[in-house]
Amino acid sequence: MQNKAMVSKVLASLERSLASVLVAAPLLLAACNSAPTTQTPTTTGSSPVSSAAVNSNAPKFALIINGPPTDKSWNQKAVEATQALKAKGIDTAVSESVSPADVERVLRQYAEAGYTTIVAHSFNYGDAVFKVAKEFPKVNFAWAGGVNKVAANVADYDQPFYEGAYMVGVIGGKLSKTGKLGALYGFDIPVCHAMGEAMLAGAKTVRPDATLTSSAVGNWDDVAKAKEAALSQAETGVDFWIGCGQGPTIGQIEAAKEKGGYTTSYVGDMSSLGPQVVASNLIWNMEPLFNRMLDDTKAGKFANQFYKLGVADGVIDVEVAPAFQDKLDAKATLEPTRAKIASGELKVPFVPK
Template structure:
């Protein structure tokens, strides 16, 4: 997404990227735009290609736009990867919670047997429509283990990747003071900052963390203000929870100096001189598992928790920073990733 579009979208009044605050959990963003689904043409009819083919029909409903380099694009890219492998895929973008029931019904009526509603704010719509279509499977980005006979929930264990980011932070930070800027200090976000600190302490025991919440998922100005306040205390490396907080941290790093990691996507184009690492959310294995469970009729009441062991959570050093981070640190990141994947290292989840 171009930077002008990013800033324009983030300045609009929108619901949070990840949650309804009282429920204190992560969720997808929701825009104010009129939600006309932008989707691939519906060409197949229910059951026209047999049981296995019908089970491989995936609809993905996005709360935002598919080129945000973050939350929405992660889901869009996964859907397109499956489409390239022969899965019948359709995507709707910029769908509001109020319009979500209509969009979900549209895809259920068209015979899409696995429908992913990629936002916490689609919770009510999913459970409402799922009752009307007991033979269609729905999934939502709740992360709170709320499921049903034909409803799955999926987690966002970004804290595992944040632990690896801590190794990069320990290498690049001159002061040893690390910053975490959250949209809100909810458990998923809190855990990201604490996990980054835990990873950094493996290389730099004197590392410290300064955390603050901007109070908004999209207000870049508020996030920048919070990050600059942290910089004035010595912070020179940031992790963010929410797309707006990361964009604000990037602006602060450009102004005050320091480095930033992307949020569940490659945001390096937003700050090529300061974005040192990308925390990637690879949703293709998750969506693939959902399709497999639909075909095997094992979808009921699933709570999907796919992370580093399943290659869903990834961390990469951006090309511009590989020399500065160094081969030794990159090697240590890979070794640590392998130990997390095998269970030898248990990344702490610190929700508060």
């Protein structure tokens, strides 16, 4: 008896669910019909379609990022470089906050929409990029591997932050009172490890007695955990930091605000987070990198490329934060080192582990 009553109630609720779908479908279809141009992606709705889009040979550039475009770091710099391409009339698109679970779909969507150069700006996108690239041999993909893993239509681009870290070390040698430098890494990967070691090498040119304390937080975003790690480094006398990853770097800034000392922005300008403690910004200017990719796409030279663009190409740079302009003569402090690295006279040691 009870069973039967239950079944009829369930059927009734099922009918309701179906009814809701039936009612909703025409509404959505109507909305769809009123927008016949939605099948093919266009540039931003608010701006007119650029003239480049008319030319079928023109490059179309898409960027996919893992987080928000306003992180003052890794993602923001990539978005800014894409906006610079757009300002030059290149057809560009950006997808933000794409989780690795969804990136395969987004990659396909761009490939099918005729994008010629698709940059997947996260190490975690690697597996999906290589999978989708096989299905679209004519589309050029690039991923932020930094490990020289490439394919016929997949390029890898390095993150030689260590070159900039050497210049940061010169600043650290001047600012640190104790001569004890600290480095925090999201993970102890080659890109990060080389940053700490290069900073130490740079600092030693100013202060031969400089030492380095480094540790890995085990997370790219955990600010609280990174702050704890930075505070315990401060206890041992560390008063100048470099960070690898947004979380470690912001954690250092927070720790320096509490315990004193100076920090470095990670691949962007984070000085607004701690104007009194962020002494310099390690900058990753990706516009020349993206330009190179587009040129190579056009010339058909994209195959198996491993891009290693650093200080010499204007891709990696260090700038003194506004509040420290008086304390540090940017020109006198950084220019000689920068020129030496750029000319190849000085080869910054790369210590991966």
